Amino acid sequence: MKQSLQVRLSQHLALTPQLQQSIRLLQLSTLELHQEVEQMLEQNPMLEPEDDGFEPGALPERIEPLHNSTAQADEPSARDSADGAGDEPSAELQAGDFGGTEREDWENGTEREDFDGIRETPSSSSGSGESDDGMEREQESPGIGLQEHLRAQMAGMHLSEADRAALMYLIESLTEDGYLLDPLEELAQALASDEPDSHDEILDQLRCALKWLQSMEPLGVGARDLSECLLLQLRALPRSQAQAIAILICKQHLELMARRDHKRLMAATGADEDLLREAQNLITSLEPKPGRAFSHTEAAAIQPDVLVLPAGKGWKVVLNPDVMPKLRINELYARALRQQRGGASGSTLGTHLQEARWFIKNIQQRFDTILRVSQAILERQKAFFTHGALAMKPLVLREIADELGLHESTISRVTTAKYMATRFGTFELKYFFGSSLNTEAGGNASSTAVRALIQQFIAAESPTKPLSDSQLSDMLDEQGIQVARRTVAKYREGLRIAPANLRKQL
Numbered sequence: 001m002k003q004s005l006q007v008r009l010s011q012h013l014a015l016t017p018q019l020q021q022s023i024r025l026l027q028l029s030t031l032e033l034h035q036e037v038e039q040m041l042e043q044n045p046m047l048e049p050e051d052d053g054f055e056p057g058a059l060p061e062r063i064e065p066l067h068n069s070t071a072q073a074d075e076p077s078a079r080d081s082a083d084g085a086g087d088e089p090s091a092e093l094q095a096g097d098f099g100g101t102e103r104e105d106w107e108n109g110t111e112r113e114d115f116d117g118i119r120e121t122p123s124s125s126s127g128s129g130e131s132d133d134g135m136e137r138e139q140e141s142p143g144i145g146l147q148e149h150l151r152a153q154m155a156g157m158h159l160s161e162a163d164r165a166a167l168m169y170l171i172e173s174l175t176e177d178g179y180l181l182d183p184l185e186e187l188a189q190a191l192a193s194d195e196p197d198s199h200d201e202i203l204d205q206l207r208c209a210l211k212w213l214q215s216m217e218p219l220g221v222g223a224r225d226l227s228e229c230l231l232l233q234l235r236a237l238p239r240s241q242a243q244a245i246a247i248l249i250c251k252q253h254l255e256l257m258a259r260r261d262h263k264r265l266m267a268a269t270g271a272d273e274d275l276l277r278e279a280q281n282l283i284t285s286l287e288p289k290p291g292r293a294f295s296h297t298e299a300a301a302i303q304p305d306v307l308v309l310p311a312g313k314g315w316k317v318v319l320n321p322d323v324m325p326k327l328r329i330n331e332l333y334a335r336a337l338r339q340q341r342g343g344a345s346g347s348t349l350g351t352h353l354q355e356a357r358w359f360i361k362n363i364q365q366r367f368d369t370i371l372r373v374s375q376a377i378l379e380r381q382k383a384f385f386t387h388g389a390l391a392m393k394p395l396v397l398r399e400i401a402d403e404l405g406l407h408e409s410t411i412s413r414v415t416t417a418k419y420m421a422t423r424f425g426t427f428e429l430k431y432f433f434g435s436s437l438n439t440e441a442g443g444n445a446s447s448t449a450v451r452a453l454i455q456q457f458i459a460a461e462s463p464t465k466p467l468s469d470s471q472l473s474d475m476l477d478e479q480g481i482q483v484a485r486r487t488v489a490k491y492r493e494g495l496r497i498a499p500a501n502l503r504k505q506l
Contacts, residue, residue, distance in 0.1 A: 178291030389452035
């Protein structure tokens with residue numbers, strides 16, 4: 001093999017630190033961006049939050065409010081500076097301008113789900129028909145955990161030291177939902193000593209303590225499974241035929257109820273249709289998670305990045321000023337740096353100053369790009385903002401990318417975890433993109449609009465005769481939209497709607 005030296009010319013893309021930071025900031029959510037800003041404020045002394053009394057124009061290195069209609073920021077990789085400064089939107093933001101609730105499929109973890117086929121009910125209600133017991137729980141739960149609530153009840157119980165210790169041990173072993181999932185035998189084994197009789201003695205104490213625990217509030221606490229949890233609550237209700245049937249169902253036929261197999265339930269329990277319906281209503285009114293009222297885990301509220309406001313006969317998009325970090329360069333350090341002669345650019349403060357300027361500019365580019373993409377979405381989906389999801393048009397990322405002269409991956413970053421507040425609710429920007437489905441008229445329908453139509457059909461269906469996926473497909477075909485049954489099933493599952501057999505009611 002002969003060795004030789006050759007010179008070759010080639011081109012390659014080098015991602016500078018500034019460009020890498022710009023791309024990273026663009027894909028962050030609002031919460032992540034605020035965390036990034038807090039971290040940067042701690043690390044860089046040249047960067048500081050802008051005070052309310054700061055005079056506009058006193059320092060150029062700060063984020064100005066962006067113009068609400070003519071922002072012209074380029075893709076983060078294209079330009080090193082972005083002007084686009086303008087006046088802050090003067091329109092007042094009224095709560096009534098936006099929808100009061102969000103679509104279930106875009107809510108942040110607030111949608112209720114079925115628990116083994118039994119619909120969960122809120123642990124407390126704010127309506128006028130709230131029971132006294134519910135009001136007591138609501139008053140006791142703020143700031144108090146389930147274990148604290150149970151320990152407070154122990155103070156009024158006359159127990160021996162051994163029983164008190166056993167009951168405390170079981171309370172500490174409960175899950176967040178109030179269940180005791182560890183078998184008593186295993187709990188006793190963990191406490192038993194080497195003596196042969198100690199295990200049986202401790203097991204007896206734990207069994208006695210379990211009875212004490214299951215008699216405490218909230219009802220159902222200390223249950224080993226869902227069936228036992230429901231039974232503990234049912235036995236506390238006044239005796240009736242419906243209560244007896246409900247107890248029988250929870251003991252032996254809970255799976256049949258979850259499958260909505262009413263015929264087999266009536267045959268197994270001997271109840272007629274009216275009595276079975278009353279028993280089912282009793283069961284569904286129970287709390288499958290007794291500890292939920294004492295859980296303090298709250299879903300993080302979604303803060304929209306952009307707002308859609310009425311403007312004359314149409315709509316306009318503005319950035320949400322509440323989510324925009326207000327940053328500036330520290331004037332004291334900047335003045336000291338300017339007084340230095342030579343070597344300032346290579347000093348530590350000089351490096352911090354350059355990083356701070358990059359960070360402020362990249363944040364502004366981020367919001368510029370979000371605004372431009374949101375304006376393009378508004379232009380393409382004008383019908384949605386007037387008529388709702390049924391008027392949504394097909395839209396793909398490439399269309400917006402070609403229109404704005406950006407890369408498709410940039411549009412993907414912008415539309416991920418960024419939200420738009422509209423009169424119909426708050427939606428992720430990706431919600432406005434949907435694939436195209438053929439229609440009989442030769443046009444196209446958005447998959448988002450089809451989902452909304454399916455949801456509308458199901459909302460209007462008869463509870464005793466719910467619509468199957470095939471029937472939904474036929475109904476869409478009558479509307480001129482050709483959708484296969486499997487596609488309907490996929491859309492229905494995406495909307496978290498149960499199949500027809502599980503939606504059927506007596």
